[in-house]
Amino acid sequence: MSSRHPTLLTLRSSDHRIIICFGGAAVAHTHPQSSSVRTGAGSMTRRGFLTAAGGAAIGAGVGLTGCGRSEAQTPKSSGPVDLQVWTNDPNYPAYFTYWAKQLNQRPDKRFDYRISSLIQSTDQVVTKLLTSYMSGTRLPDMPGFEISQFSRLQRDDIGGQFAVDLRKEIPHLDRDFYKARIVPYSSGDAVYGLDSDMCMGVYYYREDLWKKYGLSTDFETWDDLLAIGAKAHRDHDVAVAAVSSNDITWMTMLMLQQGGQCFGADGSLQVDNPHTVDALKLLRRGVQSGAFMDLSNFYGAAGVAAMNAGQVIGYIMPDWFQPFVLQLNAPKLSGRWRIRPFPRFTTGHATAVWGGTGFGVTKNQPGTTAALDLLKQAYCTREGQVQRFLKASYLPTMKNAWQDARLRKYESKYLGGQRPFDVYGQIVEDTPTMVTSPYWDVMNARMTIALSETMRGIQSPERAVRDAADSIRSQMAR
Structure with a gap:
C-alpha cells in the first residue's frame, strides 16, 4: 500500500x-x-506495508477529519x-x-x-x-x-x-x-x-455422466474412489476429481479429515504428521492414475473449460463451491450435479473444512x-x-x-431437486476444527512447495513434509 x-x-x-x-x-x-469499488492503493510486502503505514501514521498527525x-x-x-x-x-x-x-x-x-x-x-x-x-x-x-x-x-x-x-x-x-x-x-x-x-467438504458428482459411464456412486473409501477414477480415465478419458499441485486446499482437507492439524492449540507446528504424508500420497496416486486431473489454475479458464466439457465429473470441495463456483461458471449444467459425503479413511472425520x-x-x-x-x-x-x-x-x-424445517426441506434446483441438508445434516456434528496461527502464511508458502515437489516426483512425501516443517520452524523461531 x-x-x-x-x-x-x-x-x-x-x-x-x-x-x-x-x-x-x-x-x-x-x-x-x-457496480464496483476501487482503491488507489496497490500491493506491498508486509515489511513494506508496516514501514509505509507507520510513516503514514506519523505524517497524518492530528489533522485528519471527515473519515x-x-x-x-x-x-x-x-x-x-x-x-x-x-x-x-x-x-x-x-x-x-x-x-x-x-x-x-x-x-x-x-x-x-x-x-x-x-x-x-x-x-x-x-x-x-x-x-x-x-x-x-x-x-x-x-x-x-x-x-x-x-x-x-x-x-x-x-x-x-x-x-x-x-x-x-x-x-x-x-x-x-x-x-x-x-x-x-x-x-x-x-x-x-x-x-x-x-465450509464443510462434500463430494460433488455429475449424476448424468456417472450413470452414462456405468460408475457406482456407492463407494465408501478414498481407495474405492481412486479405483473408480482410474478406470473412468482409462475407459472414458474423464477425471473423478480436480486438484492443483500449487494449492494446499486438497492436501489440507485430506489431512484434517484424518484428524491431523497444521498447528496445535498451543501454537506449535503440527503439519509434519503422518496424515499429511498420507494426504500427499493419495493426491499423487490420484493424479498419476488419471483419477484426478491436476489443474495449474483450478479456478481459471482451464478449470472452467474442463468443468463445462465434462472432463471433470467430480469435485472434492467445501459447500461454498456449489453457489460460488459451479453455479457461476457452469449455469447450463443446472440439475445435473449431486452431492454426497466424502469417502472415508480408516480413522478420522466424515468431512473436512476449508475457507x-x-x-x-x-x-x-x-x-x-x-x-x-x-x-x-x-x-x-x-x-x-x-x-x-x-x-x-x-x-x-x-x-x-x-x-429449522425450512432448511431440512430445502430443495436445490442446481442439484436436481436434491435436499442438501439431508447430506450436510449427516456430517455437521463431525466437522473438524482447523486451528489457525500467526504463521499460517509461512506454513502455506512452504507446504505449497512440498506439495509441488511431491506431485512432480522431486521428493518423497515423507522427505518433502520433513524439509518443509524444518524450514517453517526455523522461520517461526526468528
Missing part, C-alpha cells in the same frame, strides 16, 4: 453513494450505475448510524443491508442504519484495516476476516488493539455455535470474528454498539442463520438453526 495515500478508499453505500476517503477527508459522489479517527470514541447508543462493511464478497454487505432494513422498520428500533461497503481482495481488506488503524483514520465498523488473513491479526494479538472480543459480548457463544467455526478466529481466549459458513470469513466489530468507534446489535441479529439468532443460507447460500454455524 502506498505510504503517500494510505487511506484512498472508495466505498459504495446501499443507495449507490460513493464515498472517497483520501488522506482522512471524505467526499461524497452519486453514481447510480456504479473519522481510530482513537477511542464514545459509541452511539441510538439514532442514525453509518456502518461500513469491508469484505471480499458483495453477498455479505447485501445480507447485512437486508437485516439493517428489518431493524430500521421495527417500531422499537434503537438505531437507524445506513450501510456502505468496501469490496476488496481478502488480503487487502486486512491490509487496509491495519493501515487505517496505524494512520489514525476511520476503521470499518464490520470487517470481514478471511480465515487465512485472520492469522495476521493473531501475531502479538494485534486484533485485540481494535477488535471487540465477541466472547464477552455474545452470551453462550461456545454453547450455541460449532467449535469448528469459533476456534479459527480466536487469539488467546478472545474471539474476534463470527464465521459466515460451515471461511469471520465478521468482527471494531471497538471504541461511534458505530460499535450498533454494529454489535446488527451482528447479533444477523448471525446470532436462528432466524438470522436461516435467512443467511436462504439469501446468501452460507450454511448455518449456529447449532439450533439446523433443526
